[in-house]
Amino acid sequence: VQLVESGGGLLQPGGSLRLSCKASGFAFSSYGMRWYRQAPGKGRELVAAITNDGRTTNYADSVKGRFTISRDNAGNTVYLQMSSLKPEDTAVYYCHRPLDYWGQGTQVTVSS
Numbered sequence: 001v002q003l004v005e006s007g008g009g010l011l012q013p014g015g016s017l018r019l020s021c022k023a024s025g026f027a028f029s030s031y032g033m034r035w036y037r038q039a040p041g042k043g044r045e046l047v048a049a050i051t052n053d054g055r056t057t058n059y060a061d062s063v064k065g066r067f068t069i070s071r072d073n074a075g076n077t078v079y080l081q082m083s084s085l086k087p088e089d090t091a092v093y094y095c096h097r098p099l100d101y102w103g104q105g106t107q108v109t110v111s112s
Helices: none
Strands: 002-006 009-011 017-024 033-038 044-050 057-059 067-072 077-082 091-097 106-110
Touching: 002 091, 017 033, 017 091, 017 106, 033 067, 033 077, 044 067, 044 077, 044 091, 057 067
Parallel strands: 009 106
Antiparallel strands: 002 017, 017 077, 033 044, 033 091, 044 057, 067 077, 091 106
16 A cells, blocks of 8 residues: 655645645555644644545534545545645645555645
8 A cells, every 4th residue: 555645835824735645556446535634743633534435525623614625536546625724734744544554744834
């Protein structure tokens, strides 16, 4: 199993960014996928989740209405579209596949 995130960066408050997670080594369309984040000095937080068929999504209250999780099963990729970004969204963002597979993370920094 391999999960490779990309798309992080430095941007100003109010900006938008799309993270990608390319999966390999397993039957991607059979698994729900999740995005977590970890801010400096804090624990890892579940941000968004999506079912294997993409029909159901769930979000942390802190990102509802601003973030959208989606997936492309043909391309073995899960996305996290982030908009109206705030400084408190600054964190390393991780792709996760149950039970315990993680990507290496991608840094998102929101600062003026």
